[in-house]
Amino acid sequence: MIERARNFIWHNARTLEQRWFEHAFDGGSAQAVVQAVLAYRNDDGGYGYALEPDHRGPTSQPLHALRALQMFGEVGAPEAAGSVVTWLENTCPDGSVPFGLSTSKDHPKAPWVEADDQGGLLLTAQIAAALYALGISGPWLDKATEYCWRKIDELTETHPYELRAAVMFLDEVPDRKRAELAAEKLKHLTPHTYEEDEGLAMHHYAAKPAGLARAWYTDDEFDKGLDELQHGQQADGGWNFGFPAFTPITHFEWRSIATIDALLTLRRYGRIS
Template sequence: MIEAARSFLWLNARVLEQRRFAHLFDGGPAEPVVAAVLAYRNDDGGFGHALEPDGRGPGSQPLHTFTALSLFEEVGVTDHADAACDFLTTITNADGGVPNCLGTAGMRAPWWQPSEDSDLLVTALLAGVLHRMGVEHRWLDAATAFCWQRLGELTKSHPYEANACARFLDHVPDRPRAEREAERLCALVREQGLVDLGDGRRTEGYAAGETHQPHHYAPTPDCLARRWFADDEIDADLDALAAGQQEDGGWTFPWAAWTPVTTYEWRPVVTIEALSTLRAYDRIS
């Protein structure tokens, strides 16, 4: 499985994903991953240049910045987090939240809709990864308060937002509160059908096949969301994930490729994610 994926990545991936794979699966150094990520950084401390493939163009965006921070965390580097937080302070609303997509976005997927409104999804992703990194910054304090408030008010959601909230709850320091909110979020996810347990259930407005399976909510066994699913549900989901490897060695993605290059950029990303999840659950060594 890993050998086939390695061949796929060398044939198809960006340098960033090639360096990331080398670090995660071949014992490669962290420095080349960091250097590759920094190529996407702007002078304002944020990240752009299609680091997250669906947002094209050079401008700094919240989702690009989250992706950069996630990659830094993955290789154990925190040096550039403060500059990213400084950028986030320039786009944060009075309530502590940040928009999902800024009006400065250039060419972008149709689902990237600029708005000035604070967005729980992207704010929770950013706050979660910064807590995981152990960062202390004034931006994070206000963002954490925003996430707690919006989580407490949440009565209806969608899979991507619920998944972002799960990531926030995995790493926010107040563990008793996180445990309580995770139980409530679990009930919401299951009652509103926001998880595909093998029946192909999808949320209204999503593309056919674009569903969230248990491993999306619980990419590692130590996630709070692992408790949301029975062992047989997880096992069946991981079987399906492993079976999703294509003949060329890579995995594919279910959402629309709105411009051809995103197919080639997203597939290596989801391939590394699939391998990482399977390894976390001891399906591969």
């Protein structure tokens, strides 16, 4: 399975995902991954240039900041995240992060990427989770955490991506008792999907065995979900992703990311070594 995926990555992936795969499965260096991410960094400390494939163009955007933090987390490089924190402090001083900034209005982006400067739980929760996972703290994260708690407490309905973002936050936030209570509440929310084929799988909510959302499912349910993930490898060695490719190049960019994510999930759950 890994060998077939390796072949797919060498055929189709960007340098960043090739370096990430090498680090995850072939003993590649963490610094090589960090250097690949830094190629997308702007002078303002943020990130652009389609680091996150659905937001094209050069301007620093929250989606790219999130992806940079997540990649630094994958390789245990908290020291690389300093410029992102500074950029967040300057761009989102109240602690709430927009899905997209209006500075990208003249550049291509997926139709579901709203560049309206309006903060929301979707990005704020994921960025806060990524910072906590890196062991980073500070005044900006305190404000973001306050915002996330308030928005999670207010949720009466949600959609799959927002629900996943909330769970990601709850998995990492230090207040474990409050997180467990909030996760129990979220379990009973029915997410509304954007499109019929865009619902998320169980492992997207419980990406690791210790995740709070793992308790939402029985062992049999979750094992069947992992079976589906394991059998989702395509003939070319890669996995598919569950949303449209808004421009042709993102098809293989997202498939490469989905392929490494699938392998890492299967490894965390003991399906591969």
